[in-house]
Amino acid sequence: MDEDTRYEAVRSRDGRFDGEFFFGVTTTGIYCRPSCPAVTPRRHNVRFFATAAAAQGCGFRACRRCRPDAVPGSAEWNARADVVGRAMRLIGDGVVDREGVAGLADRLGYSARQVQRQLTAELGAGPVALARAQRAHTARTLLQTTELPVTQIAFASGFASVRQFNDTVREVYARTPSDLRAAAPGRSRAARRGGTPTAGIPLRLAHRGPYQAGPVFDLLAHEAVPGVEEVSGTPGRRIYRRTLRLPYGTAVAAVDERPGNRGRSSGAHPGGWLDARLHLTDPRDLTTAVQRLRRLFDLDADPYAVDERLAADPRLAPLVAARPGLRSPGAADPEELAVRAVTGRVEAERLVRRYGKALDAPCGTLTHLFPEPAVLAEAEPHGTLGALTAALADGAVRLDPGADRDDAEAALRALPGLDGTTVAAIRTRALGDPDVAPPGADIPDSWRPWRSYGVRHLRCAGELER
Template sequence: MELDFERCYRAVDSRDQRFDGWFYTAVRTTGIYCRPSCPAVTPKRENVTFHPSAAAAQRGGYRACRRCRPDAAPGSPEWDVRADVVGRAMRLIGDGVVDREGVPGLAGRLGYTERHLHRMLTAELGAGPLALARAQRAQTARILIETTDLGLAEIAFAAGFGSVRQFNDTIQEVYARSPSGLRERRSARHTEAGTISLRLAYRAPLHDAALLDFLGARTLPGVEERDGDTYRRGLNLPHGSGTVALTPADRFVSATLRLTDVRDLAPAVARCRRLFDLDADPVAVDGTLAADPALAARITTEPGVRVPRAVDGFEMAVRAIAGQQVTVSGARTTLSRLLAAAPPDRRPDTGPELRGFPTAEAVAALPDEAFRMPAARRATIRALAETVADGKLDLEPGADREEAVARLLELPGIGAWTAGYVAMRAIGDPDVLLPTDVAVQRGARALGLPHTPHALETHAERWRPWRSYALMRLWRSA
């Protein structure tokens, strides 16, 4: 990734929070790296270098600033936008694939050799997959040290380190403190056993009402619920299950996680960030959309509308199919009946009885009477479940977007609307438009926009590459 020195230095000089996560500032004289918005004194030009990732700064021998905590900055929005190999790799690393499967597993998922993948990531981010995963492990370990009463040895393996020695050395190198030193600095906390509380940073503005309204209208009893400003749901995670409660606040979303296995902290955090679209750049999105006079007034009054995404790609695809040609409430009723017939694979050990959505294998094994829907729609969901269970269709964040859409369209009963909806919410495509959607057309009409499919699609070319965000605004206007 090319970093322009002058532009980066201006962002640091003005402490511009919009650039947090885009790059990191390292100061030679102190040996520390920071966020661009760090409130410390602006360093002299000759003492500054800029790095595209925290891992690159750590590789250069710098330790994380204790004041601004750069390792906890929002992720770069570039990886949400980009659908190339580097973008897919970053999403998979964030989901903990390297910790679970190693670099060979990451390379195999992406279809490249380890050597070539290392070369691509180093060219873009200044660090290879192991260094990027190591930086994430260090942050996961810090969260566990400061927010739980787990023993340090247990934290070492929960965070993905291969040994206690490696854990100790990494924490000392990244934070210039031993693990026990980090624990001494934490404030007193009174939390239930198995509960981890943390803050998920985002770039302001965030229109939290739009997020909560959208998710709240679609909650599935037993899987998720909305209670005022808090959204809760069950999670299926690589090593077990869990629940999360998410409450938006100023500059961060408060997250309370209950996990059956603390090794799932990093993937759980990644999925929560993805669900609330917390790594987006709302200034860039709104700037492009506000250039259209028809959207400008809405963006002024409602800045920072995000695209609610998904914690489970298969779940989102089933929801999309169930929602074909029916109302939101009708789809929820159909899915609730499906859930009632599907026994949960796992349940959280603590907290409310919320569970993750049934797996593809579980849905494929259900009898016909569990599907209270037309036979054709039942056949589509069965075909989807079997294809995902067989590994022929990848709907997770590191999936190739074009390939996933092409495979979806091969399934009976899935057309452009369903494939586009899944691409937007499950795979994170920021540039989806659904011009045949009735609510979209109604919203376009309300805003004075062309509302026939062809005319709307032509007009929407000016919204690229953020048509998914424009789509959310059309739905709200409807």
């Protein structure tokens, strides 16, 4: 998109582009999402940015009306396989906060200087600035949904000091942390009584465009491994719950099937969210947990681009019309997904019962974490499962958000007993690749770069086996 096209999207308040770019208004010093309901500024007063971090770096503050930091992420970062796309996925997973820029660069196989240069050249912000913007959003979420002390929120958000936290919040939101907390929209009685991470952090997981929640929950219910996952309720009103192993602790996540805000329109294009709640043992894991849920539910997808391409095929056109906004689910834990792709649901349940780590306090039917690859590699070292878990444990196979997808596939294919169908499933789900065709299926190249979504349409319609 050139800048004139972007301005037309702003003029029409087109929600399709929320998260794809941001615009700042030089006369007010505020930056917004394209669908912001405020009066459209004059063209010569508008500057465009690829990321919120770039807008913040130029001195713009987040709009209080449209809350641009809360938009879905750009679908581009999940689709791209280059270093910028891989870096953005890793930053979203909290790698810079945990390991610094050096750790990010090491995972990407580049020098820190090269990563800084590429991100700044393309996105207008380096890894530190991108991580800072993400920390600010985490801080706002914790301030407005919990009663944690401000000092604890500062470190839970990833800031190195309370002073850095205070300065960043003031710069990004033009409010002090206390003011931001007091201004929380719809602040509930429960929050005022003392909502804490142990009571669960309520979240809205935003998505752009239509969202077919039913097929996603159908798949999750079909695959659910007892002890680790459960899907309760009736179709249309289900809740998915699961345990998560995170860098600093554990979590239990719950996501509601009913999309929120279905009546609102951003221009001619509605958006919305899925309601979720996170019970964290350590609030520093909030950002990582949210990103893993977003990948599982494919919430950063661009359904307009996907549907436009796939609907051009006569075979898929009626399927797309029947299920606009169909998603291609990912994985909350890529290594767990790979193991389950090899073993199947029944065997995965046995592994959980035998080797999974029990939660300190069971949460309903959720009692365990899925066993780590190193534990499985030592306990059952033979066969395909043993080869896979050993490769995951020693890093010979990498499935983290920054993994090179082609390298990961080649490493998987080198393992004994892994067939092409299983490797394709791992690449689609664990690596979040939007453009995978299972071997032997009649999937034309004209569906690129969204073949994974075309496969989902065929499977939902019963034209292709799961």
